[in-house]
Amino acid sequence: MAFDPQFLLNGVIVGSTIALAAIGLTLIFGILDFINFAHGEYLTLGAYAALVANVALGLPFVVAAVVAIPITVALALALDRVVFYPLRREGAGALSLLITSFGLSIILRNAVEMVWSSDPRRFDVGGAEAMAIAGVRITAVQIAIVVVSLVLMIAIHLLLTRTTLGVTMRATASNRSLALSSGVNTERIVTWTWVIGAGLTAIAGVLIGLNTVVRPSMGFGLLLVMFAAVILGGIGDPYGAMLGGLSIGIAQEVSVAFISASYKPAVAFTIMVVLLLWKPEGLRGADT
Amino acid sequence: MLEQLSFMTSVATVAGIYAVLALGLNIHWGETGLLNFGHVAFFAVGAYTTAILTIPSPTATQAYSFGFGLPVVVGIVGGCIAAGLVAVLLGIPTLQLDEEYLAIVSIGLAEILRHVMMNENWLTGGVAGLYGIDRPLRGVIPPEAYDFFYLGLVVLAVGLCYAYSRRLKQSPFGRVLRSIRDDEEASIALGKHTFRYRMQAFVVGGVMAGLAGALWAHYATALTPTAFGANITFLTWVGLIVGGSGNSKGAILGAGLIIAFREATRYLPDLYGLGDIIPTLRLILVGALVIVTIRYRPDGLLPERDISYAEYCKRVEYGGE
């Protein structure tokens, strides 16, 4: 059986959206110092915000996608203020934040299901007919997804390397206590982390919804995959998350050619566990 | 009223099984500070092991290939041992790393295990699962009293795990564990081999979860992968956090409360006629309960008793081997 490059392409499409969402997760992980289990729900909320704008309000898809970003960011900031900030102020440990985020995740997911039901929904965009290019099938929408993801990753790169904010964020993510002691205003950094993290995650949600369907469990279903991407890349390392997301996406889709497709969800974790045994500091070997 | 009693018995049995799970998790998190988010993996291994050891050999139409028809006692012991072995295997790559890694890898392992359960028909019966699991002394105890007998067994298991946890807390070993939890570097400085201690605690907690799994298997008499989702781990955590981690009584109380809450909310539709949104609303309430507890009673209903600093130092200093 010859290997079909179609699997690789599917992997790149899935992987680039996972990568976007994983950047947000790893930044929050690195800077706020806790694993946010509600991260997947931010992805879902982003997709539903765009869905409402697109389908219910009849806005053009691109406008709806752009509108979804500030809505998701505002929600994330509001939730931070109400749920996480009081705990941070009291100096609660990572586990308190983590368990709280798990509770939040359940609340948000079920609230979405209560409002929109569990039926899968689709964006109102033009027909998607795959074109055959160099022996693989790809739709115009999918090309757009990969391009948008790449552009955003480059934008994040510029932000992290060319702006004071970005440099401070990276410093805080890689060594929180050192950054604190050098007088970084953490609450300001935290706010920006939510803005960037939730913004990217909202776009990831919209793109995933565009590539597939929008449903209440979409974000939670990807949460574990995003974790794997973050671990693979090294916690707090945005470049690692990009690389991790892409590798996991590709590995999952390509695995279908070799093993039963029902093991697909387990592939990400097998890779993660093997990597931890072999190279615990993450693929890029960055110091965390 | 007898019917209500029978229902209460089954709720209490499930609560007891969760109490054993929570006691195991308390050894991991409450006593040693291990962030285990894959607790259901040990639960599942315990359940499937005892099921495979005790069910009769398969007939031609059944999916699974192994059934040993051994006595239930052998099955339960086997389930505990298998769960302990899994703890060793999982512990090797993760217990030397930062605690967040254990959190994520343990979730991952639980997921992989669930897919193995779903796919490896020869071992687990696949998605169809395993049926007709025997119950201890089924022929001896009269059927109308059986539920009470089984509840008694579960209570006995809770009692044993509780007694063990209490002894552990007062033993030199337990003190080392807490010192690792509170300040690992200090423990290393005192010459403690922390990996070994963590591993031992990890195995003990895993064995308890395995025992809970075995008790569940013989209670339910059937196993399918749907019974081993991540929500079991989550519920156990909620119970432990609400009850009070680091305190065995808190673990038992929390597990009881969370199961009581889950079952009591079944009656909500009768009360307010909210109808369709009740099932989702119930889950939202569980989520809110967690957030509120962490926010306003971060140490749970029964917090760990404080040990004076002097006492603590003395214990750490003279406590080890």
Add this chain to the structure above:
Amino acid sequence: MVNGDKQVDRRTFLQTTAVAGGAFSVAGCMGGGGSDTAVLGMLQPFTGEVAWVGESSEVAMNIAVDQINEAGGMNGTDIEIVTEDTETNQQTAISALRKLTDSDGASAILGPTSFTLPAVMDIAQESQVPIISPTAGTSVLDDRGGNYIFRTSASDSLGGKAMARIARDNGYEEIAVMYVDNQGGRSFGQTVIEGFEALGGTITTEVALTPGKSSYRSELTEAFQDEPEFVSLTAGTQTGQIILDQWDEQGLGGVWGLSNDMQTDSFAADVGAPLEDSYAIGPLPGGEKYDEFAAEYESRAGESPQPFTPEAYDAAMLAALAAEAAESNSGSDLAGEIPAVSKDGETVTSFQAGADALDNGTEIDYDGASGPVDITSQGNIRSSFAVFQSTGSEWEQVGEIAADSLDF
């Protein structure tokens, strides 16, 4: 963890919790199970991806129970429906079943799906309360039913064979098989494979899918690698529609053979033109009785009947008629009458007619909205299947596969 200064006093917290708990327990003792009504329990998923199963079969059950109560109730007692959510999870299903049998005192239980039925059947048996599932096709039940476990839905092993027959009868020699990897999907998919090979055909690829995913493009690539002309798919409507949309987008060709879950008008309309000429199997429409049910369903739910809703209606009818025949609303009494009232007797199609005939000492054969519903001693129904083909917007019946032609 931290000891913040803004803690609620422990006593207050305990008191609040205790009061809330107490209120629930009191409510628990009051709710349901009163002696002036008989309870029919319904155990179905109401949350998650298959929430539609619970919601739609509840509508169907309400229709049946309203008709029964209008005709004087079950043995003269009004029926009250108590619904419980399985959350598609064995543990929840067991607790919910215990509540229905012990706390609510249900005479019979309708449901659940293939996911959880095998896990609760031993417990139902012990509690001596019959389960009549309108939704469980799992082949596990083929030789384990009867006694207390019955179903009004066709077994997946029959459905799978019918699918194999459709492919073979239409001249396909090489087919691929895709199925969702859950209790419902796998037993169906496996019987398609066994059946098609028994009929002398070849299976090119077998692909098991995880349900509830968002992208199945790689699974489709795998299934279509040898360019099969016919692909059998077993999945729920949600997963099924995602797969068909992505199949269309990828331009992979071939025709589908879809399992009965997808044989709904809304499904054919939603997928539309690409589905033209593809096949689906489904229950034989029950003639007038079905039309009557469908009209009532539509007026209540505002949509045409979902899959398994006529089966749910029939299950409620069977339970009530069995109680009439047993002259008792106790589960252990009526269980034995369930096969008896479903076949070999005077044909009745309504509760009123059935109850009247039973009062006159006549044996009855209930024929319902989903077909003749003849329950075997193993608790299964032996039903014939209808073959449907899509016109590009709706399903059109093009043939029939008799139950007798499935013994291979």
